[in-house]
Amino acid sequence: MPELPEVECLRRSLAPHLAGRRIVGVTVRDGRLREPVREAALAALLPARVAAVERRAKVLLVRLASGAALLVHLGMSGRLLVEPASAPWRPHDRLRLHLEGGDRLVYHDPRRFGRVVALAPGEGHPLLAGLGPEPLGEGFGGAHLARAARGRRRPVKPFLMDGRVVAGVGNIYACEACFAAGIHPAAPAGRLSAARWERLAAALRAVLAESIAAGGTTLRDFADAEGRGGLYQLRTRVYGREGEPCVACGRPIRRLTQSGRSTFYCPRCQRW
DNA sequence: AGGCAAACCTGTAAGC
DNA sequence: TGCTTACAGGTTTGCC
Numbered sequence: 502m503p504e505l506p507e508v509e510c511l512r513r514s515l516a517p518h519l520a521g522r523r524i525v526g527v528t529v530r531d532g533r534l535r536e537p538v539r540e541a542a543l544a545a546l547l548p549a550r551v552a553a554v555e556r557r558a559k560v561l562l563v564r565l566a567s568g569a570a571l572l573v574h575l576g577m578s579g580r581l582l583v584e585p586a587s588a589p590w591r592p593h594d595r596l597r598l599h600l601e602g603g604d605r606l607v608y609h610d611p612r613r614f615g616r617v618v619a620l621a622p623g624e625g626h627p628l629l630a631g632l633g634p635e636p637l638g639e640g641f642g643g644a645h646l647a648r649a650a651r652g653r654r655r656p657v658k659p660f661l662m663d664g665r666v667v668a669g670v671g672n673i674y675a676c677e678a679c680f681a682a683g684i685h686p687a688a689p690a691g692r693l694s695a696a697r698w699e700r701l702a703a704a705l706r707a708v709l710a711e712s713i714a715a716g717g718t719t720l721r722d723f724a725d726a727e728g729r730g731g732l733y734q735l736r737t738r739v740y741g742r743e744g745e746p747c748v749a750c751g752r753p754i755r756r757l758t759q760s761g762r763s764t765f766y767c768p769r770c771q772r773w
Numbered sequence: 774a775g776g777c778a779a780a781c782c783t784g785t786a787a788g789c
Numbered sequence: 790t791g792c793t794t795a796c797a798g799g800t801t802t803g804c805c
Contacts, residue, residue, distance in 0.1 A: 503798065503799085504798065504799090507798075533782095535781070535782090535799090535800080535801095559798095559799075559800095574799085574800090575798090575799090576781095576782095576798090576799060576800085577782090577783095577797070577798055577799055577800095578782090578783075578784085578797090578798085593783090611782085611783055611784065612781090612782050612783050612784080612797090613781085613782055613783075614781070614782070614783095614799065614800080615799090627800095627801090628800080653775080653776095654775080654776085655775075655776065656776095659776085659777090662799095664800090671798055671799070672797095672798060672799090673798065718798075720797075720798065721784085721785080721797075721798085722784095722797095722798080723798075759777095760776075760777060760778080761777075761778060761779075762797095763796085763797090775805105776804105776805090777803105777804090777805085778802105778803095778804085778805105779801100779802085779803090779804100780800100780801085780802080780803100781799105781800090781801085781802100783797100784796105784797090785795105785796090785797090786794100786795090786796085786797105787793100787794085787795080787796100788792105788793085788794075788795095789791105789792085789793080789794095
């Protein structure tokens with residue numbers, strides 16, 4: 502579910518609830534996530550005041566005043582919701598973080614692909630290691646993509662989804678960026694011109710910014726801290742639209758499989 | 774080294 | 790209606 506725009510929308514909706522507030526306890530109901538939840542390690546960080554709510558790639562980081570942090574990755578179906586202390590456990594609620602004043606944060610994840618990890622001050626995590634630049638930040642652009650692609654035969658869409666190349670881009674936005682730039686998703690990365698990399702970098706930034714403004718994409722599971730879904734699924738040009746007419750030329754959108762993932766594209770507007 | 778398929782787990786939708 | 794199959798936003802592992 503959650504690529505960069507979804508995690509950014511979660512971060513923004515969570516920050517007003519958490520900034521400056523104290524987390525006073527944790528209750529793990531079912532810690533069998535992608536990485537087993539270590540309840541004792543989480544409890545050892547608490548109570549603690551939240552210093553900041555940050556995002557890197559698809560990872561949410563709740564920075565604590567002590568210098569420790571809570572790392573949350575939503576996997577495919579995770580949610581992190583603010584709820585009143587009176588709310589009952591629902592199916593697939595995995596753990597609760599208790600906030601001073603009574604509310605709580607509940608981590609909910611049907612597929613269990615997510616993670617909630619306690620990070621000691623200065624401690625890293627494999628999800629944060631070796632990441633490329635943030636596509637909406639400094640240090641990202643066509644020149645960076647061109648450099649990273651030099652000599653690579655990998656198709657451009659899976660190339661964009663490689664977090665070591667650029668952080669936070671998943672299947673939906675890789676498809677949408679290729680369409681917006683007029684680049685065929687199967688074109689070998691190492692063969693694109695500098696001008697086309699510039700177009701692709703600009704298209705990626707535009708697509709991500711548009712999705713954040715729309716509250717992200719909610720295909721099924723995604724919701725922000727208030728439980729609100731996003732609307733970008735109504736604005737995708739190719740993702741999930743196999744057989745529908747292309748918004749630019751009217752030809753039917755096609756689907757192909759790359760690295761085991763569905764790719765949607767327009768065979769006329771997107772060229773090698 | 775680079776790139777791919779499969780695996781992790783569960784729910785839903787489509788097909789028969 | 791009920792069973793079976795395919796597929797889903799991410800990441801890691803292991804194989805070629």
